[in-house]
Amino acid sequence: MHIPDGFLDLKTAATSAGLSLPAFWVALKRLQRTLPRRRVPLLGLAAAFVFAAQMLNFPVAGGTSGHLMGGVLVAILLGPSAALLVLTAVLLVQCLLFADGGVLAFGANLLNMAVVDVLGGYTVFVGLRHLLPNRRGLLVATAFSAWAGIVFASMSCAVQLAAAGVAPWGLVFPAMVNIHILIGVGEGLITTLVVLAIAQAQPDLLPSCKRDTTPSPLRHLIAYGLALTVALVVFVAPFASKAPDGLERVAATLGFAHHTVPSLLPAPMSDYQIPGIGSALVATGVTGFLGTVLVFALAHLLALRLLKPPLPQAGGAPRL
Amino acid sequence: MRTLALDAYSRLDSPLHRTTPGLKLLAALVTVVGLAAVPTTAWWFFLAVATGLAMGTLISAIPPGFLMRRLLLLEPLVLGVAGLALLQPNGLNAMIVLVVRSTLSLMTMLLLTNTTPFAELLRVLRRVGLPELLVTTLHLMVRYLFVLVQESERMRRARRSRTFVTGRRLAWRSSATLLGQLFVRSSERANRIYAAMCARGWQ
Numbered sequence: 001m002h003i004p005d006g007f008l009d010l011k012t013a014a015t016s017a018g019l020s021l022p023a024f025w026v027a028l029k030r031l032q033r034t035l036p037r038r039r040v041p042l043l044g045l046a047a048a049f050v051f052a053a054q055m056l057n058f059p060v061a062g063g064t065s066g067h068l069m070g071g072v073l074v075a076i077l078l079g080p081s082a083a084l085l086v087l088t089a090v091l092l093v094q095c096l097l098f099a100d101g102g103v104l105a106f107g108a109n110l111l112n113m114a115v116v117d118v119l120g121g122y123t124v125f126v127g128l129r130h131l132l133p134n135r136r137g138l139l140v141a142t143a144f145s146a147w148a149g150i151v152f153a154s155m156s157c158a159v160q161l162a163a164a165g166v167a168p169w170g171l172v173f174p175a176m177v178n179i180h181i182l183i184g185v186g187e188g189l190i191t192t193l194v195v196l197a198i199a200q201a202q203p204d205l206l207p208s209c210k211r212d213t214t215p216s217p218l219r220h221l222i223a224y225g226l227a228l229t230v231a232l233v234v235f236v237a238p239f240a241s242k243a244p245d246g247l248e249r250v251a252a253t254l255g256f257a258h259h260t261v262p263s264l265l266p267a268p269m270s271d272y273q274i275p276g277i278g279s280a281l282v283a284t285g286v287t288g289f290l291g292t293v294l295v296f297a298l299a300h301l302l303a304l305r306l307l308k309p310p311l312p313q314a315g316g317a318p319r320l
Numbered sequence: 321m322r323t324l325a326l327d328a329y330s331r332l333d334s335p336l337h338r339t340t341p342g343l344k345l346l347a348a349l350v351t352v353v354g355l356a357a358v359p360t361t362a363w364w365f366f367l368a369v370a371t372g373l374a375m376g377t378l379i380s381a382i383p384p385g386f387l388m389r390r391l392l393l394l395e396p397l398v399l400g401v402a403g404l405a406l407l408q409p410n411g412l413n414a415m416i417v418l419v420v421r422s423t424l425s426l427m428t429m430l431l432l433t434n435t436t437p438f439a440e441l442l443r444v445l446r447r448v449g450l451p452e453l454l455v456t457t458l459h460l461m462v463r464y465l466f467v468l469v470q471e472s473e474r475m476r477r478a479r480r481s482r483t484f485v486t487g488r489r490l491a492w493r494s495s496a497t498l499l500g501q502l503f504v505r506s507s508e509r510a511n512r513i514y515a516a517m518c519a520r521g522w523q
Binding site: 201 | 457465472
């Protein structure tokens with residue numbers, strides 16, 4: 001998802017940087033206030049860990065492989081502010097030392113992979129943790145939030161590419177989001193397995209599981225409701241942006257298209273030139289909605305399956 | 321290890337290597353911003369940048385083959401994103417411009433990072449106001465990057481030598497365990513580093 005230089009125009013790059021820098025600043029100020037001094041080296045080591053983890057390939061079908069992105073994982077392990085700083089360091093090194101991700105596009109990459117992925121994913125994680133506070137809940141929340149973080153980041157990336165005029169909004173959004181709905185499943189799976197492995201090796205590195213009770217059916221209901229809301233809010237967005245588009249279409253047929261105000265994103269205007277765009281957006285909305293519900297159910301199944309043999313208590317021998 | 325050689329050429333001795341890091345960084349930034357700012361028809365500008373980069377490569381005494389290999393390694397990503405432009409009307413033209421812009425920007429950054437050690441770039445960034453905490457994090461990260469990569473290589477080798485049957489499920493499970501273990505070890509190492517830093521009078 002690293003955007004190279006040459007794709008974003010100055011306006012998009014500046015806007016993205018303007019959005020991500022305040023977030024970085026807030027995280028930095030919070031860390032300077034709250035981070036104990038003995039945790040400072042851990043930030044550097046966590047950044048190196050993310051970098052090393054991204055080099056480890058996981059086999060996917062047909063000879064291809066994927067790797068962990070790690071944003072939500074670090075947020076779960078170290079907290080959101082530390083994760084934002086760690087991911088900033090990782091992106092800066094990838095950009096300056098390996099030329100992976102552009103300098104001008106740095107603000108945009110920072111926004112997608114440090115701010116949106118970490119904060120979006122972590123918000124979902126915290127919400128689910130409140131509703132499902134037991135061990136199984138930890139795994140469900142981990143799997144689902146890691147997936148959600150990737151999908152959010154891909155959306156923000158699609159918005160940038162569309163705003164920069166690389167490809168029309170109606171094409172780039174479905175393309176990016178549909179691919180990352182699948183990639184996110186891998187991210188969720190790896191993140192959950194890593195969290196489980198850490199729970200077995202060194203449980204005190206993880207956020208504590210306060211009560212090891214089964215949550216009430218009501219809480220389950222609310223958790224499912226939350227997932228549904230996320231799905232609705234996120235995937236109705238393309239429809240919402242279709243609405244003014246529809247108005248423009250009406251305006252065009254009625255012959256006063258010249259009076260329409262240019263929209264924030266230039267792309268929807270070029271929709272008309274390619275047939276079938278509307279249906280692609282609708283299809284993304286539908287698959288996205290179903291995908292969200294399906295992934296949430298899968299997260300539950302995964303947690304059930306992984307926890308079938310109960311986790312060894314602290315100090316117990318790791319099972320693997 | 322292959323990755324260890326990544327900035328091996330940044331310590332050569334050439335006029336370009338001796339130029340002040342701040343100046344080089346500024347020049348690279350101006351070039352990249354310029355590439356994004358000029359209109360798509362400004363072929364003279366693209367040509368000028370390409371000539372400048374070619375001359376820079378010659379002066380820098382870095383084997384051009386090495387820079388080309390690094391460029392080719394990153395090019396699939398560029399082509400992937402640029403391919404999206406094919407989907408719009410007059411897409412081929414738009415795609416060519418994107419690829420040219422992107423490739424020239426990449427080459428600029430490659431030339432910068434291969435003629436300037438990372439620590440010096442960091443010193444410049446710190447002088448222009450990069451926060452202290454981020455600078456410390458970056459220094460530690462770059463110092464321990466290869467240590468952790470090698471540690472994970474070592475654990476992978478150990479695992480491979482003990483595993484007779486492999487399947488996708490087992491591979492995922494054991495790779496994830498490896499990553500978990502790597503994090504546990506990283507956090508233990510961080511504690512040792514903190515103790516060592518304190519012992520040497522850190523703040």
